[in-house]
Amino acid sequence: MRLLKKNSKHILAAILLSCLALFLGLGLGLSAFGMGMESQRFINSVDAMIDKYIPEGKVVVNGSAEPIGGFSVYDAGVETLREAYQQDVLSTLTQEQLNDKTVVNFFTDYATDSFEHDWKAKYEAKEDLDVNQFSHALVQFDVKVAKAFHNYAFTHSGLGWIGKTGTVSQLLNNNFPTSALYQEAHKNETIIDQTAYKNGTYVVNNKVAFINSQITGIVTIAADPTLGTVFKDAQETLNTLTTDGKSAVQISANDLYHPNFTVMYYQTRIGVVFLIILTPLFGMLMVLYTLISYEVFLRMNWSKNLLSKLRTNKTPQAPSIE
Numbered sequence: 578m579r580l581l582k583k584n585s586k587h588i589l590a591a592i593l594l595s596c597l598a599l600f601l602g603l604g605l606g607l608s609a610f611g612m613g614m615e616s617q618r619f620i621n622s623v624d625a626m627i628d629k630y631i632p633e634g635k636v637v638v639n640g641s642a643e644p645i646g647g648f649s650v651y652d653a654g655v656e657t658l659r660e661a662y663q664q665d666v667l668s669t670l671t672q673e674q675l676n677d678k679t680v681v682n683f684f685t686d687y688a689t690d691s692f693e694h695d696w697k698a699k700y701e702a703k704e705d706l707d708v709n710q711f712s713h714a715l716v717q718f719d720v721k722v723a724k725a726f727h728n729y730a731f732t733h734s735g736l737g738w739i740g741k742t743g744t745v746s747q748l749l750n751n752n753f754p755t756s757a758l759y760q761e762a763h764k765n766e767t768i769i770d771q772t773a774y775k776n777g778t779y780v781v782n783n784k785v786a787f788i789n790s791q792i793t794g795i796v797t798i799a800a801d802p803t804l805g806t807v808f809k810d811a812q813e814t815l816n817t818l819t820t821d822g823k824s825a826v827q828i829s830a831n832d833l834y835h836p837n838f839t840v841m842y843y844q845t846r847i848g849v850v851f852l853i854i855l856t857p858l859f860g861m862l863m864v865l866y867t868l869i870s871y872e873v874f875l876r877m878n879w880s881k882n883l884l885s886k887l888r889t890n891k892t893p894q895a896p897s898i899e
Contacts, residue, residue: 611735615836622834635817638706639809654807660893662688671777747844762838796825
């Protein structure tokens with residue numbers, strides 16, 4: 578008991594230090610990922626789905642496809658891929674945005690420019706175009722669009738999001754469930770019956786609808802005796818993308834990761850409480866306790882040594898006897 582009382586100051590300091598480390602760890606851990614991590618998990622699931630249903634080397638646009646009656650089937654195939662970029666970005670727009678020709682033209686041009694940047698060198702050289710690689714590139718185009726036109730919170734880590742001006746006050750607002758960002762997060766993660774989906778929000782439904790429409794389009798082309806020559810092996814394309822040689826494979830929401838944006842929003846909010854409020858608070862308590870309890874400025878060794886030297890210098894020396 579006497580030992581405990583003797584070391585009480587050290588024990589309390591250790592407790593404060595442990596709380597400080599705990600709160601800092603919780604703050605960093607809860608804040609690190611944010612809604613951006615959910616977006617990344619969703620993207621990873623789309624990439625995995627592509628490799629599952631459209632394996633590399635199975636669906637390939639033939640760069641050596643012969644023109645038929647002056648009609649370049651290869652150029653037609655390239656145009657279909659270009660339209661895929663356009664349809665991809667337009668599918669994310671709301672009905673109100675789709676009714677605005679200015680908005681539609683802007684995103685159509687943006688998609689076209691991106692396609693040319695990614696694929697112009699290849700199609701001008703008449704290279705084979707693997708639809709698996711193209712689909713992965715299309716996913717990266719989605720990421721590019723999201724970073725350029727969607728909220729920062731969905732495309733960056735939680736810590737990166739917290740670093741943006743206004744984020745902390747936004748997260749700590751007691752009315753955060755009514756905020757535009759939280760409502761957007763809720764819409765983005767919502768999954769409805771696929772048959773009822775049309776366009777716009779609901780990221781899982783949106784991606785399912787887009788992929789299914791692209792697969793159906795490819796199957797239609799591959800099944801056409803003329804247009805099918807655009808593929809290196811039209812029959813293998815049909816075997817890959819159909820269930821019976823005719824009916825196109827259709828994915829469902831179960832094939833993709835279901836992001837929990839609102840959960841990560843709330844988790845980041847809790848992390849901010851630990852990181853921005855509790856950690857600095859306990860840090861200040863730790864410093865204050867150290868200054869008061871240990872009397873740092875009065876008990877430093879150099880002050881004792883200085884005082885000792887001053888006393889020694891003031892002590893009169895006895896006269897020497899010769």
